[in-house]
Amino acid sequence: MNNIFVYIELDEGVVAEVSLELLTKGRELADKLGVKLEAVVLGHNVAGINEELAKYGADTVWVADNEIFAPFRTLPHTSALCGLIKAEQPQIVLFGATPVGRDFAPRVSSALHSGLTADCTQLEIGPHKDAKTGKEYENLLYQIRPAFGGNIIATIVNPDCRPQMATVREGVMRKEMVAAPAAAEVKAIAWQEYISEADLAVTIIDRHIEERKINIKGASVIVAGGYGMGSKDGFKLCYDLAEVLGGEVGASRAAVDAGFTEHERQIGQTGVTVRPKLYIACGISGQIQHTAGMDESSMIISINSDPEAPINKIADYAITGKVEEIIPKMIKYYKQNSK
Amino acid sequence: MNKALKIVVLAKQVPDTRNVGKDAMTAEGTVNRAALPAIFNPEDLNALELALRLKEECEGSTLHILTMGPLRAADIIRDAMYRGADGGYLLSDRKFAGSDTLATSYALSSALRQIGADVIIAGRQAIDGDTAQVGPQVAEKLGLPQVTYAEQIEQVKESTLVVRRRLERGVERVECPIPAVITVNSSAPEVRPQNARLVMKYKYAMTKSEIAAAEDSLAAKMASERDYLNIVELTAADIVCDEQQLGLSGSPTKVKKIENVVFQAKEAKRLTASDEDINGLMVELIASHTLG
């Protein structure tokens, strides 16, 4: 009772990275609260999965193993998880902010009437005092995320409703194996009691899975372009530089929205989180929603015509000037010196 | 022939966060929301387009917009009418202020119960929050199935829809019984432009507050006399619901604090665009094995 749940997402039978990252964070929170960390697996043919989950700190692994759970469908997942939450009363439930998590976590929150905070960048435990009623709370989950309105971070709490729920994007938290894994006891979810015929109403006709084409998460050099690249044509300079340096191309949301490049390349709170050796920000102002996804890069170079651009505050090198002029020079001098 | 459907599109008017110009920044480096232009949330336009196509496919269907927001949000209802929607509902009340996604979906689902709909179509998410929660939360409150990340409604059958949806890597086709909630991804077809004839027809479509504000004008007189020009305004009292579940009191999530981020300025080394500076930088990066 009152433990921490982490929903384990399976991608073609493999545990998603974000779920392991959430187990690592969940372990830390569970230790602070003195409760257990429980992984919840809804899938098919998942025997043996508890061993991997134990390595990342799960004390318990709840399993529903049936073909109705794979491939993912909204309603069976919602009903099974809601049923388990009602029976076990966890105080916290964490989901990956993936298309799957973002599809059914809101339904779970709506069904249980409890709050859900999307795209958190930090999770902590702490006290809270309600400003109006003066009521005091211990050990709430601080759900921390950038808020709209410039460089602002909001801490959200969920004082009176349980469970406290949050989603986190892949790559935001670090994953780490625990030194001495527990046995991770497997427990069966009584899903047959929770699921009705109506939950099976939506059927999957067919699905086509493509290989992941763009891999900016693994790149050690990232050249990211922003709205300051000016146009789709101008943005090509980022590709040129990335190719010469052997890196990948990233982008700000403004650049993606303007159609300069594809959405898979968006870096930030609602895109990908990256930690490359070198991050070159070209024509990017550096709003918190962007920097949330790259500020842990080992080295940051910014190229911006505005010497006061916020990005310069986190940069190691701030080059003031126009991208059209500077990027070709970088290419030229890299080629000259690397021979 | 397909049967006539009652289609409702959920839409939101949002500040245009995509182009925060210098004049929208305050001295403290925060964004002044009021200085940003208010626009039709982009993915709600994709939702509108799928809805318009569905309407065309199923003769006799109707299409209405439902939006919750301040009075000026009637603008997006008119915009939708210029593109082919038949009318709309504006849910506006002080009591909705401070709503989180759950309180918002409670209000919307209460209104939807009254309006009645066979197919509810919404954008995947709004650009001012990016939560993607309201569509699924409305579906749950109404006890309806959902299809998220939809790109195309491929087929309308007797009592189901075949929908193509985008996955993280790939696509999937599902068959979903109606009534249902569908949320639409930006990879869906772009919305059609406004139609000049419809702009003429609906130019004076107004809510009762707008009519009251322009009482003696010819436009207001026309709007109040012609039923098709009436944008329905709904308050909390109009949608029979439990007021405790609205606005701040209906929102389980509370903002504990807001912090301005002061970047730990790590004293950037300042460089210019000169050949000398750029050359020096590249030499340094190669020497330190950051590159190469």
Ligand SMILES: Cc1cc2nc3c(=O)[nH]c(=O)nc-3n(C[C@H](O)[C@H](O)[C@H](O)COP(=O)(O)OP(=O)(O)OC[C@H]3O[C@@H](n4cnc5c(N)ncnc54)[C@H](O)[C@@H]3O)c2cc1C
């Ligand atoms: C809920 C929410 C989620 C968001 N999530 C993300 C996210 O995941 N990722 C993200 O990036 N953003 C996100 N944003 C948007 C974010 O707030 C900013 O609007 C966005 O990052 C700005 O992109 P930008 O820096 O490219 O554009 P701008 O802010 O327009 O900056 C352009 C920069 O280019 C410079 N410039 C212009 N011309 C030149 C030139 N010729 N040479 C050199 N420099 C030039 C300008 O000085 C300026 O600094 C989100 C916003 C919201 C509300």
